[in-house]
Amino acid sequence: MILQDDSYKPIKFHYIFKFADGNTASFEILLDSKTLNCITSNTDPPEWAKLTYCQCKNCPLDESRHTFCPIASNIAGLVDTFKDFSAYETAFVLVMTKQREISKSTTVQEGLSSLLGVYMVTSGCPIMEKLKPIVRYHLPFATLQEQVFRVVSMYLLVQYFLMRKGKKPDWELKNLEGIYEDISLVNAGFSMRLKNAAQKDASLTALASLDYTASLLPLVINDTLDAIENSLSSYMKD
Numbered sequence: 001m002i003l004q005d006d007s008y009k010p011i012k013f014h015y016i017f018k019f020a021d022g023n024t025a026s027f028e029i030l031l032d033s034k035t036l037n038c039i040t041s042n043t044d045p046p047e048w049a050k051l052t053y054c055q056c057k058n059c060p061l062d063e064s065r066h067t068f069c070p071i072a073s074n075i076a077g078l079v080d081t082f083k084d085f086s087a088y089e090t091a092f093v094l095v096m097t098k099q100r101e102i103s104k105s106t107t108v109q110e111g112l113s114s115l116l117g118v119y120m121v122t123s124g125c126p127i128m129e130k131l132k133p134i135v136r137y138h139l140p141f142a143t144l145q146e147q148v149f150r151v152v153s154m155y156l157l158v159q160y161f162l163m164r165k166g167k168k169p170d171w172e173l174k175n176l177e178g179i180y181e182d183i184s185l186v187n188a189g190f191s192m193r194l195k196n197a198a199q200k201d202a203s204l205t206a207l208a209s210l211d212y213t214a215s216l217l218p219l220v221i222n223d224t225l226d227a228i229e230n231s232l233s234s235y236m237k238d
Contacts, residue, residue: 010039013138014096015115017108020089025081027115031122036132038074038122045073048193056189058182060126070124071186072193075116079194079203082112087205095140102140112206114140120186120210127182133158148217148224151176177218187211 010030017025030039047053049072051063061069085108093111094103104110118138121131133154139146155176159169170176187210194203229236 008033011036011136012098013118015111016094016096017111018092018094019108020091027078027081029115029118029122031135036122036136037124038119040074040123045076049073049076054189054192056127056186058127058185059189069193071120071128071190074123075119078112078115078119082108082202085202087202089202093140095138097138104141106141108202109205109209110141112202113209116203116206117210120190125186127186130179131183144213144216144220145224145227147213148221149228151217152221152225173221176221180214180218183214184211187214 011033013029013031015027015029019025031037032039045068049068051059051061051066051069053069053072055069059069087107087109089108090105091108091111092103092105093114094101095114118135121128121135131151134150137150139150142150152173155173156171159171163169187207190207191204191211194207
C-alpha cells in the first residue's frame with residue numbers, strides 16, 4: 001500500500017450555514033500546510049479594515065509596512081454576509097474537513113464565533129498566531145473543558161520542544177495568562193472595528209463570545225485541570 005503525501009496541500013475547512021428560512025451561506029478557508037497562514041484573495045478591503053482604524057492597543061504592526069489589518073482584511077466578506085443577522089437566529093452549521101464532518105443545530109452566534117476564531121488566528125496577526133497549533137487540529141463547538149485541555153496540551157508541547165532546543169521551558173504555565181491577556185486586547189480592538197461594520201449584532205456577539213472564553217480560560221485553568229486529572233489516573237500510579 002502506497003501512502004499519498006498530502007503534506008504540501010492546503011488544509012481546508014468548509015463551513016456551511018443553513019438558516020431557518022432555507023437560505024444557506026458557505027465559507028471555505030484554505031490554510032498553508034507549512035505556515036498555517038490563511039490563503040486569501042481579498043484585494044479590496046473596506047475602510048474599516050485599515051490598520052490604523054481602531055488599531056489594537058498592543059498591535060506590533062507598522063502602517064509603513066501594513067496598510068490593512070490582516071485579520072480585518074480576511075474577515076471583511078464574512079462580516080458583510082452576516083451584517084443583517086442577529087446573534088440568536090437559529091442555524092444548522094456543518095463543518096467539513098478532509099478527516100471528518102461536524103454539525104450542530106445552534107445559533108448564528110456560535111457558528112460564526114467558531115469561524116471567526118479560525119480567521120483571527122491564521123490571518124497573520126502576531127498576537128493571535130500563538131494559537132495556530134490549535135487551529136491545525138480545529139475542533140468546532142468545543143466545550144470550555146475541551147478548550148482548556150487543548151490549550152494546555154499545546155502549550156506544554158511547545159515547552160517540550162523548547163527544552164529540546166536548550167531553552168528554558170515554562171512547565172508551570174506562568175506565561176500562558178499573558179498570552180490570553182494580549183488576545184483579549186485584540187478582541188477589544190476588533191469590537192470597536194465591528195461596531196461600525198455590522199448593522200446587527202451577530203458578528204459583535206460572536207466576537208464577544210470569543211473574548212469571554214479568552215478572558216475566562218486563564219481563570220479556570222487550575223480548577224479544570226484538577227477535574228481533568230482524574231482521567232489521567234492510570235499515569236499517576238506508583
